[in-house]
Amino acid sequence: MSPLLTGRKAGTGRKARTGRATHTSPATRTSPATRAAQYAALLGYLVFLAVPFLWLLSTAFKPARELGSLHPTWIPKDPTLENFRQAFDEQPLLDAAWNSFVTAASASVVAVLLATPLAYTIARRRTLLSRLSTAWVVISQAFPFVLLIIPLFLILKELRLIDSRPGLIMVYVVWALPFALWMLVGYVRAVPPELEEAAAVDGAGRLRTLVFVTAPLLAPGIAATALFAFVSAWNEFFFALVLLKSPEKQTLPVVLTHFLGAEGAADLGPLAAAALLATLPSLVLFAFLQRRITSGLLAGAVKS
Amino acid sequence: MIPATAAERSVPEKRPRARGARGRGPRGRGGGDFGAWFLVLPALLPILVLSVGPIVYGISLAFTDAQSGRTEATEWIGLLNFQDLMRDTLFWESFRIGLVWAVAVTVPQFLLALGLALLLNEELRLRWLARALAIVPWAMPEIVVGIMWRLIYQPDAGILNETLRDLHLGNGHDWLTGLGTALPAVVVVGIWAGMPQTTVALLAGLQNTPRELHEAAAVDGAGAWRRFRTVTWPALRPVALAITALNFIWNFNSFALVYVLTSGGPGGRTRLPMLFAYEEAFRYGQYGYAAAMGCAMVAVISVLLALHLVVRLRGGQERGGEAR
Numbered sequence A: 001m002s003p004l005l006t007g008r009k010a011g012t013g014r015k016a017r018t019g020r021a022t023h024t025s026p027a028t029r030t031s032p033a034t035r036a037a038q039y040a041a042l043l044g045y046l047v048f049l050a051v052p053f054l055w056l057l058s059t060a061f062k063p064a065r066e067l068g069s070l071h072p073t074w075i076p077k078d079p080t081l082e083n084f085r086q087a088f089d090e091q092p093l094l095d096a097a098w099n100s101f102v103t104a105a106s107a108s109v110v111a112v113l114l115a116t117p118l119a120y121t122i123a124r125r126r127t128l129l130s131r132l133s134t135a136w137v138v139i140s141q142a143f144p145f146v147l148l149i150i151p152l153f154l155i156l157k158e159l160r161l162i163d164s165r166p167g168l169i170m171v172y173v174v175w176a177l178p179f180a181l182w183m184l185v186g187y188v189r190a191v192p193p194e195l196e197e198a199a200a201v202d203g204a205g206r207l208r209t210l211v212f213v214t215a216p217l218l219a220p221g222i223a224a225t226a227l228f229a230f231v232s233a234w235n236e237f238f239f240a241l242v243l244l245k246s247p248e249k250q251t252l253p254v255v256l257t258h259f260l261g262a263e264g265a266a267d268l269g270p271l272a273a274a275a276l277l278a279t280l281p282s283l284v285l286f287a288f289l290q291r292r293i294t295s296g297l298l299a300g301a302v303k304s
Numbered sequence B: 001m002i003p004a005t006a007a008e009r010s011v012p013e014k015r016p017r018a019r020g021a022r023g024r025g026p027r028g029r030g031g032g033d034f035g036a037w038f039l040v041l042p043a044l045l046p047i048l049v050l051s052v053g054p055i056v057y058g059i060s061l062a063f064t065d066a067q068s069g070r071t072e073a074t075e076w077i078g079l080l081n082f083q084d085l086m087r088d089t090l091f092w093e094s095f096r097i098g099l100v101w102a103v104a105v106t107v108p109q110f111l112l113a114l115g116l117a118l119l120l121n122e123e124l125r126l127r128w129l130a131r132a133l134a135i136v137p138w139a140m141p142e143i144v145v146g147i148m149w150r151l152i153y154q155p156d157a158g159i160l161n162e163t164l165r166d167l168h169l170g171n172g173h174d175w176l177t178g179l180g181t182a183l184p185a186v187v188v189v190g191i192w193a194g195m196p197q198t199t200v201a202l203l204a205g206l207q208n209t210p211r212e213l214h215e216a217a218a219v220d221g222a223g224a225w226r227r228f229r230t231v232t233w234p235a236l237r238p239v240a241l242a243i244t245a246l247n248f249i250w251n252f253n254s255f256a257l258v259y260v261l262t263s264g265g266p267g268g269r270t271r272l273p274m275l276f277a278y279e280e281a282f283r284y285g286q287y288g289y290a291a292a293m294g295c296a297m298v299a300v301i302s303v304l305l306a307l308h309l310v311v312r313l314r315g316g317q318e319r320g321g322e323a324r
Helices: A002-018 A020-024 A032-060 A064-068 A082-090 A093-124 A128-142 A145-158 A165-190 A193-201 A206-235 A238-243 A252-258 A268-303 B002-009 B036-061 B080-087 B089-121 B127-139 B142-153 B159-166 B182-207 B211-219 B224-252 B256-261 B273-283 B287-323
Strands: none
Touching (some): A032 B127, A032 B142, A032 B182, A064 A268, A082 A093, A093 A128, A093 A165, A093 A206, A093 A252, A093 A268, A093 B036, A128 B036, A128 B224, A128 B287, A145 A238, A145 B273, A145 B287, A165 A206, A165 A238, A165 A268, A165 B036, A193 A206, A252 A268, A268 B127, A268 B142, A268 B182, B036 B287, B089 B182, B089 B224, B089 B273, B089 B287, B142 B159, B142 B182, B182 B224, B182 B256, B211 B224, B224 B287, B273 B287
16 A cells, blocks of 8 residues: 555645646547547446346336237337236235345344444454454455355254244344444544544543544444445345245345246246336435445455 | 555554544554453454354364254264265366356456446546446345346347347347356356446545556656556556455355356356355255365365465565555
8 A cells, every 4th residue: 555655645745736737737638539439438338237227127117018029129118017016916025125124224233233343443453353353354255155054054943043034134243244344444444533532632531532522423434334234135135045934034035036937937027027126225225325335345445 | 454564564654644644543552441342242242153153163064964854963974075075076067167157257347347447537428327327236136136137138028139139140049048158148247247346446446546646657658558557557456456356256156146047057057156055055955065065165265365365465565665
């Protein structure tokens, strides 16, 4: 990181003198040919990114007749909501969404409650403990989930927590802890310790400082972490697949796979409609949070 | 982690901290005061009990004959599972597919993401749209990503075949069940699904590169490629290496995407190690054997990670030298 930092410092000094205008200096102005190539490339990326999603949208609103046609079209000639109705008829989507919501919300709240104090300690003190925790965060990313799920499955079976919501929540908490910790450490480091020191100089105790100075500054980061944990759990499939057996307890991603019949035979319309519905909450949350989540994940990565 | 520390070491200790810099905490303020353990234990206990513990248990299972529905007690069988594993051609095949898949996804994913990040770092119209679209694959449940691409790959009603027909490039193909096309088809989905995160990470790295250095290089007459090599890449390198390593691991261990696209078929052509281990454990109840597979996966990843760390460390030292 060091050249990066020194570079940035040298730059900051210059920027102060010459102002922001520098970045359109003639030397870096782009030629029209390069610009054209850039736009062509950007267009290619846009198509690559957008096409699958647009096709999902299109399929979700097509009547069965058009879905059966050998020459599918982009825009449904006769758009319908029939697929959504049928999707709700075929599978208990509402129950599944509720299961997903409760599981994800509980797991994310618990994970953040547990991770915040630890993250604070890691960020503010350089002890063996903080080094070990950071190492664990990294190592935990490398472990294939089979190595975690088989023992957890056997333990939860002993505890009679297979096929139960608390069991899945417990697993999700553990699964969410590393990245929650990761993000939160980054957010804590973004709070200048000088502020805490100033409060201490003014005579505030450790706890007072934490509650009245640090916590408010940290709140947006904590919220972003919680929502990211929520979205991750809402989207999670593997653990839910292994741990939940009875249909009425299954979460949305598992229920979605029921639309895919055996041997890939699927009712495309309802499948697309249900898939679209399952995505909406995460999309909405992410649209609001994307910047914070990214900065959090990266702050954790760059600053540890 | 380690590389960062290595880089730190090359920095003079008494560097004045920039005002309001997102500084690291005051160092060496001593451990034991104020109930540090009180803050730490609530998170540490579940981690130890539910994560470290199970992983240790999981590794130990690899040395037992644990199975579902056994009435007699589980026994230690030493390396027997691993010996079976060595002889299991299906496993080796799945392992090979896993490595091919991880490389085939990670490398193009990185290159495409780098390209997109460089584009988004330019002042182009429509870049907001690209940023907005990049959220979609990232926020979607993997299951939905899989379902979505199944709709695209549909032999009759899918848009891919329809486009090819329009272009007179063939008359429909069953991509996900064709022996030769299944793996490439899922690789494309893997690339699509992971590209946004990589792009966003690289973009953040790019935005940390001081523009002034670019301009200085341009004034000195450096072309675009030279500026990329001498200014952009050195600054981007740590982020790029970290994200590539993580992507590789995640891809090698991935499950949901391929599970919903092909379930490992046709004929095992897309059976990633995780799918294999999952079937072994939860379809056939061979817990011990599946745990041994997990251990083998960890072993390979550890070796690769170690190599990667060596590369990163060496890079850190070089750059530390340049900085002075």
